[in-house]
Amino acid sequence: AQSVTQLDSQVPVFEEAPVELRCNYSSSVSVYLFWYVQYPNQGLQLLLKYLSGSTLVKGINGFEAEFNKSQTSFHLRKPSVHISDTAEYFCAVSDQETSGSRLTFGEGTQLTVNP
Amino acid sequence: KAGVTQTPRYLIKTRGQQVTLSCSPISGHRSVSWYQQTPGQGLQFLFEYFSETQRNKGNFPGRFSGRQFSNSRSEMNVSTLELGDSALYLCASSLFGVAYEQYFGPGTRLTVT
Numbered sequence: 001a002q003s004v005t006q007l008d009s010q011v012p013v014f015e016e017a018p019v020e021l022r023c024n025y026s027s028s029v030s031v032y033l034f035w036y037v038q039y040p041n042q043g044l045q046l047l048l049k050y051l052s053g054s055t056l057v058k059g060i061n062g063f064e065a066e067f068n069k070s071q072t073s074f075h076l077r078k079p080s081v082h083i084s085d086t087a088e089y090f091c092a093v094s095d096q097e098t099s100g101s102r103l104t105f106g107e108g109t110q111l112t113v114n115p
Numbered sequence: 116k117a118g119v120t121q122t123p124r125y126l127i128k129t130r131g132q133q134v135t136l137s138c139s140p141i142s143g144h145r146s147v148s149w150y151q152q153t154p155g156q157g158l159q160f161l162f163e164y165f166s167e168t169q170r171n172k173g174n175f176p177g178r179f180s181g182r183q184f185s186n187s188r189s190e191m192n193v194s195t196l197e198l199g200d201s202a203l204y205l206c207a208s209s210l211f212g213v214a215y216e217q218y219f220g221p222g223t224r225l226t227v228t
Contacts (some may be wrong), residue, residue: 032215033150043119043205043219051215090158094214101209101217102171105158 002093004025006106014114015083021028021109033074034092034103035044044090050074061085061111086113117142119208119220127226133194136223138154140187140208144200146170147189149181152203161204165212193225201227 007022026030032051036044048059053068065076076089091106120139128134140147148171149161159160160173165181184224193200203224209217 034214036219041221041224044207045219045223046217049215092158100163100165100171100212101146101207101214102160102163102173103148103150103158103214103217104160106158 002031002095002104004091004093004104004106006089006109008036008109009107010110010112012114013081016080018079019077019081019085019111021089021091021104021111023071023074023076023106025074025091025093027072027093029081029098030096031093032096033067034064034094035059035063035074035076036092036105038088038090038108040087047076049086062103081111081113081115082114085111087111119206119218121204121206121223124221125224125226127228128196130196130198130207132196133192134196134209134225135190135192136200136204136206136225138189138206138208138220140189140206141210144208144210144218145187146209146212146217147183147187148207148209149189149191149219150205150207151175152205152222153201158205161191163212167215170212184188196227198227201225 003026051068068085092103141218146165163171183189203222205222207217207219
């Protein structure tokens with residue numbers, strides 16, 4: 001079984017500031033890692049995913065994440081945020097062997113970008 | 116290509132009733148997964164259907180059930196509704212039934228009164 005912990009439930013930042021949303025995971029097997037964004041009254045949109053290879057993954061809207069196997073972390077970063085980045089962000093894992101399309105999500109981090 | 120569609124988008128039901136939600140996957144996709152999202156429990160996996168067969172099931176009571184039709188459209192049913200079933204229900208579709216190429220619909224907001 002896997003579990004995901006998002007270390008901050010809310011992150012307020014000012015526009016054009018950098019941001020990091022933290023995610024740790026636990027699993028006894030190899031996993032795929034994901035970050036999703038959810039805007040109010042909408043579904044989930046994939047920001048980026050780590051499957052294998054380079055540990056630095058670039059996604060949409062200027063976001064990137066770094067996979068750290070020794071620390072079992074997958075933190076999301078953006079060097080300069082915009083008002084439009086205000087949303088809830090979810091980290092998720094899926095085991096590589098048995099879970100099909102099943103995702104295990106963290107609790108979410110509400111990112112609020114202030115002018 | 117049209118995305119994942121869910122109907123209805125909003126629904127209000129009374130405790131004790133039953134409800135059926137529908138999900139139409141992206142054309143050609145054979146896998147549909149369902150998730151429940153609540154403020155208290157977050158996003159939780161309900162079940163996955165692949166080519167009409169339930170392939171995976173989360174830890175929910177038997178009141179929650181689903182099925183998939185030959186055209187890959189899926190329905191989920193909740194019987195004997197409880198107040199705690201109020202949630203956003205999301206479905207996601209995948210061509211090969213793998214997590215790394217999965218697309219989510221906009222969700223159905225169910226309110227139980």
